[in-house]
Amino acid sequence: MTTSSGSRSFAGRRAALLTLARVIVQGRKPGSPTLGDRARVLPRMVGGALSGRSGVLTRGRLGLLILAVAYLVSPVDLVPEAVTSLFGLVDDGVVALWLGGALLVETQRFLEWERDGRPRIVDGELVG
Secondary structure (H helix, E strand, C coil): CCHHHHHHHHHHHHHHHHHHHHHHHHCCCCCCCCHHHHHHHHHHHHHHHHHHHCCCCHHHHHHHHHHHHHHHHHHCCCCHHHHHHHHHHHHHHHHHHHHHHHHHHHHHHHHHHHHCCCEEEEEEEECE
């Protein structure tokens, strides 16, 4: 029997997968930024978020991205693989999937913001 929190967790993972798939498909269209373009924009995007000049990436969202990276590279894991084997790998996979999707979305938004150079609404606030 599935609990309501279990179904919410599945729905969240499903939404993350769908978002990631959509961004990957859109990224393959002509004129879309390559993974190299996205990698080169990361220092500017992080610098803009830290200085408050970025019209897209907030410090809070940057903090979540950094926490996800720390979780993945940390030798201390909330669900150790040695104890739970497969489930221990699944939690890392979910975090990695979220992080990949979030980076694709945020770099796309940042590149659009740089290209357009106009204010945008982010989280209900006018920025840019």
